[in-house]
Amino acid sequence: MTSLDQELSKERTHHDTCRAALRRMVDGAAHQVVTGEDVSASGADAEILGRHLRGRAKALCEEPPGPLFFGRIDHEDGLRHHIGRRRIGEHPAAPPLVVDWRAPVARAFYQASARDPQGVLVRRRFGWAPFSDGDSADLTGLEDEHLAAGEAGPPSAILTGEIERPRIGPMRDIAATIQPEQDDLVRAGLTESLCVQGAPGTGKTAVGLHRAAYLLYTHPQRIRRGGLLILGPNRTFLSYVSEVLPALGESDVRQSTIEEETDRGHQVRAADPPEAEAVKHDARMAGVLRRALYARVTPPAEALAVPDGSYRWRVPAAELAEIVDGVRAEAPPYAVGRERVRGRVVRAVQLRAERRAGPRSAAWTRRTGRARAVTALVDVCWPKVTPEEVLAEVLTDPDDPVLTDAEREAIRWRRPPRSYRSAKWSAADMLLLDELAGLVERPAGYGHIVIDEAQDLSPMQCRAIARRAGSGTLTVLGDLAQGTTPWAARDWPGQLAHLGRKSVPVIALTTGYRVPAGVVALANRLLGALDVDVPPGRSLRRDGEVTVREVRDVREAVAGAVRAALAREGSVGVIAADRAVAGLRAALDAAGLAGPRVAVLPATLAKGLEYDHVVVAEPADIVAAEPRGLNRLYVVLTRAVSRLDIVHSNPLPTPLRQA
């Protein structure tokens, strides 16, 4: 037996021990749920404890199958830690058999280097058979780096293999191979908001998801109280990434889109022309809506008279106006303002009553607050409203001078509904309603929000997110070069200001883990034409193939490319201008090439996704389809993990033509 075999055998035995311990943890957790309810002092305690224990038992039972550790560090002081996706230990006080990758002690696994060993003698990485369900026999290799010996050996083959492995199914977690610059972002403190400008495939999405898992582990109380929200560009993307957090033991995180967060239960039943959409997404609309809402607030013209037994207390109009103006100047949420006015009016009545008839009771104050005269006054000078009512008014007759005549015409309803209740709202209207709802009542904030593809958000979308962040923090992820919406950000400081986080640092990631060097070089040719200032990406990967073919029949050539791709490993993505998709699908169907490994995808849905083999059909059509078509093409080209196949019959877009 070689020493490697001996080590592997020892590690397999340790893995068996861990597996048995995990089984006892699962049984123990289930048992605790049963007994937990009996030991609690009160019903409420039993409920809280029960919820906690059930949650723990559920998390343990739902643990996806897989190897229980992926690394090990041996410290100078003789301690040794195996590192995995979750802590395994039978007793909280006993040293664990496996340390959670998020624990402080695991940090050195990611950060230690030959130059800065951080007290680590040896870092060991384990090689498991692909898609192993955690059978100890699947442990097939290991690699040791002797860091304390200053040994900066060749790049780890296990690491490279993991980064270059074919992509099948949904996105996987990267807990085993997080790189130092990614780890810095994952483990940044909860009180820090950060913004990551990352070239394609640099791991922004992965970093965001692992950061979410890290924060949930490190600050469970604070985060779980407010909640954590992951925002992605669309459902296709969210379903691609949805399994990463559960694989890391976090199955209760809300993953959503900004559209879903702001729909207020309405269906989108109207479509805006681009000119109207542009105005509705513009930051100036916030002022337009605020003014429209507060236009309802009018200082009373008449004095107030409140009957009280044989008395009638009078408050003059001038004093009432002063109260209304004073509350308005304090700028509370609209609903709070209304109650504040009521409170101060009652106080003014009370002062008069007490001057004449001595102290008043709390019951008297309550009664006066509900008096018909007081409510009538508040209804007139600070009326109740719904966001729908205000927006309907704005869209029926837009008159705010901050908008130009053309802009007012663009958003004006051609046929106003009879009542705001029957209005058909567009997607952009939902945002405006959300803005108004936020002015009426401040929404409860999340503890932390991770925003992916943040470059694509409009100012009004940013504001909707900022409202939900409250005093919590943000992880803002994006790439200005991949901005494809009409309002996509051209720089980060502006976008961060809309997100209410002006002074957040912007950190660049440039090392790509998805896209091979040849593809990056091709995509970088587009960068100059994109009018954004971002550092070009570079790839960690030397492998990969790029082919560009001019053909007569694009559909036929795509079918040929897919047939060839299917002969190799991994997923195949055919990406084309949206209107070409149906025809390509039919062509692949007819050729018998449709199947689970092949996705035919409109260019507008490609963001954030990746395929081993990408076939791009007719790039010029992708560019011509929309104003930011070149940015779209940049996104499309950078979806390739191993091979990029471009087929075209029309001339290539200019930046790609340069040799």
Ligand SMILES: Nc1ncnc2c1ncn2[C@@H]1O[C@H](COP(=O)(O)OP(=O)(O)OP(=O)(O)O)[C@@H](O)[C@H]1O
């Ligand atoms: N440290 C790593 N180890 C292994 N794989 C990694 C690592 N970092 C990123 N990857 C992989 O690289 C691919 C790209 O990562 P990800 O999608 O997070 O990048 P991105 O910056 O969001 O990309 P894009 O902006 O192009 O959508 C994913 O498959 C991810 O799992």
